[in-house]
Amino acid sequence: MEILIYGTINSVALALYALGFALVYGICRLPNFAHGALYVLSGFIAWTMINTFGSNLLVAVVATLLVTGIIGAVIYRLFLIRVRGMEISEIIASYAIALAILEGLRWGGFKGMTYTLPVFIEGSVTIGGISVDYQRILVVVVGAALVAFLWLFTHYTRVGLALRGMAQDERAALMLGIDSDMMAVVAMGMGSMLAAFAAILLLPLGNIVVESGYNVLILAIAVCIVGGIGSWMGAVLAAFLIGFAQILTVVYLGSHYQMMVALLAIILTLILKPSGLFGQQKELEERV
Amino acid sequence: MKIGTQQRRQERIDRGIKVRTDGLYALMSWRELAYLIAPRLLLIGGLLLLPLVVPGMYWLRVISIVCIYALLALSFDFLAHYVGLVSLGGAFFVGVGGYLTALLNTGMGISPLVAIPVAAIFGGVICTILLLPCLPLRGVYFAIVTLMYPLFLARVIEALNILGGTDGIMGIDGVPYVWLEQYGIIAMLLLILFGLRRLVNTDLGLVMRAVKDNDQAVRASGMNITHYKALAVFIASSVGCLAGACLVHTYMWAGISTFALDFSVLPIAATVIGGGGTLVGPVLGCLILVPISELLRDFGTLRIVFYSLILLGFIVFRSDGLMIYGQRKYHQFERWTDI
Numbered sequence: 062m063e064i065l066i067y068g069t070i071n072s073v074a075l076a077l078y079a080l081g082f083a084l085v086y087g088i089c090r091l092p093n094f095a096h097g098a099l100y101v102l103s104g105f106i107a108w109t110m111i112n113t114f115g116s117n118l119l120v121a122v123v124a125t126l127l128v129t130g131i132i133g134a135v136i137y138r139l140f141l142i143r144v145r146g147m148e149i150s151e152i153i154a155s156y157a158i159a160l161a162i163l164e165g166l167r168w169g170g171f172k173g174m175t176y177t178l179p180v181f182i183e184g185s186v187t188i189g190g191i192s193v194d195y196q197r198i199l200v201v202v203v204g205a206a207l208v209a210f211l212w213l214f215t216h217y218t219r220v221g222l223a224l225r226g227m228a229q230d231e232r233a234a235l236m237l238g239i240d241s242d243m244m245a246v247v248a249m250g251m252g253s254m255l256a257a258f259a260a261i262l263l264l265p266l267g268n269i270v271v272e273s274g275y276n277v278l279i280l281a282i283a284v285c286i287v288g289g290i291g292s293w294m295g296a297v298l299a300a301f302l303i304g305f306a307q308i309l310t311v312v313y314l315g316s317h318y319q320m321m322v323a324l325l326a327i328i329l330t331l332i333l334k335p336s337g338l339f340g341q342q343k344e345l346e347e348r349v
Numbered sequence: 350m351k352i353g354t355q356q357r358r359q360e361r362i363d364r365g366i367k368v369r370t371d372g373l374y375a376l377m378s379w380r381e382l383a384y385l386i387a388p389r390l391l392l393i394g395g396l397l398l399l400p401l402v403v404p405g406m407y408w409l410r411v412i413s414i415v416c417i418y419a420l421l422a423l424s425f426d427f428l429a430h431y432v433g434l435v436s437l438g439g440a441f442f443v444g445v446g447g448y449l450t451a452l453l454n455t456g457m458g459i460s461p462l463v464a465i466p467v468a469a470i471f472g473g474v475i476c477t478i479l480l481l482p483c484l485p486l487r488g489v490y491f492a493i494v495t496l497m498y499p500l501f502l503a504r505v506i507e508a509l510n511i512l513g514g515t516d517g518i519m520g521i522d523g524v525p526y527v528w529l530e531q532y533g534i535i536a537m538l539l540l541i542l543f544g545l546r547r548l549v550n551t552d553l554g555l556v557m558r559a560v561k562d563n564d565q566a567v568r569a570s571g572m573n574i575t576h577y578k579a580l581a582v583f584i585a586s587s588v589g590c591l592a593g594a595c596l597v598h599t600y601m602w603a604g605i606s607t608f609a610l611d612f613s614v615l616p617i618a619a620t621v622i623g624g625g626g627t628l629v630g631p632v633l634g635c636l637i638l639v640p641i642s643e644l645l646r647d648f649g650t651l652r653i654v655f656y657s658l659i660l661l662g663f664i665v666f667r668s669d670g671l672m673i674y675g676q677r678k679y680h681q682f683e684r685w686t687d688i
Binding site for chain 2: 092140141143144148149150152153154156157158160161164165167168279282286315317318320321324325327328331332335
């Protein structure tokens, strides 16, 4: 029972980490290595809003989402758009941005264990003999809602359909009058917003630490690689696969091994089936 | 019609002396000989003289670190621009080489002078075997998987508490003679630099470059590309392991931090700044970046911010790097012509 509950929570958390990364990779083919940095950055923005400016939680949440989205879009418009299509340059450039943000935050005095975000709802509830706090339940509910919202957004709105069209065939999308540069900026803004969303939901469960930026990046990559690029269902299923695998290793082997699961999953998936378990791309594109 | 700069364009033409000294032409004068030799002599002489002119022991140590990073950057540049395998796992090579030489030295009492080359060769073999399953991967996928290898090994050592666990292996001997340590690594750097330059122009290098440009064509010619990729990975990882082994004997300590991302990121930054694909560029980049990073040591992590911003600026706005710019100025002249 314990494994089931915490496995589900962990899996939804992983899916939340990965959504933004998957969106940006799926649509503009940009392996956004700054994803984890944006996650931590939005945590610090929310913390600053609440503690320095004294705004209430709701205002802080909305402001953080907007500001992070704008930061992501600006980063893309100013830097990453210039190396578009050159994958290695994209990786190096976005990783440089991630390092600059994370180490800049570390230098700026955000270190140690003292920075926490408030939870939305205090208290806990007992399910099947296990006490679970409301925030964790909220994570699951909101996570599921977010996946549903994204699915609806990409299938029934103009912008969403344009994004999906770009992901499938960029040239055809261009011919139909979709501005692919603009759409890429939108996608990056949305990806950053999703990172901020994950941060606001998940950071209250622990402290804001700079190191988590790197871990979030690895987990997001793991989910996307295992699930297969460009597949929403694959990403969600992979999140559950890795999430439960992590909880099982923690229970039976010890918490040291938790991160190894994700790393091993990446390495094994890439070696055995690089297009992922549910990937829609042709294998020849990645493999000789 | 308005006459502005749009009406003119800049054209670049090879200098006469460059054409005369190129290829099969015989050298006709001392001037042409000097034109060819001067840049090489400048690099060799500069590197050899550097330890004599810097003030104090601290900067001697910095020169050693520069050489270690330069070896790593060379291995990255060779693999990325001549074989087409972009490896983000420089730290993987450093870690394997470092731990291997540490074990040889502390476990069996082998002198560093023997342990370093042995660690380089066997480290290369180990890295190649571990990377063998990933060789069919291309581009970004190979980059991601190599980025994960050092992180994974560090976690394994931490979790299983083997090889000294989080404390690392202590009590490693330094290289017995100070000047041997100093000049040994400079000599190795120069040897490997010019060796690799020669290698990429041999038939073997030609095949490797063909693997980068069009692997299917190489395959169609009846050559086994995995074989060539494995060979290239062995060469590059041996160089990387050599750097790691030297690093461990310089610091007299081997620990999980040899798998740190620093060893993956800084060589890439140096390659981008120096100019990828030139092999000399990465060395130049290290000569610039490492001392700057040392000067900024007082600012703590701000120096990482600083060099990642330099890296970002170069890769986005000046992706050809300093060395290619320099070569252009040396070999060509520019002039404005009317269209």
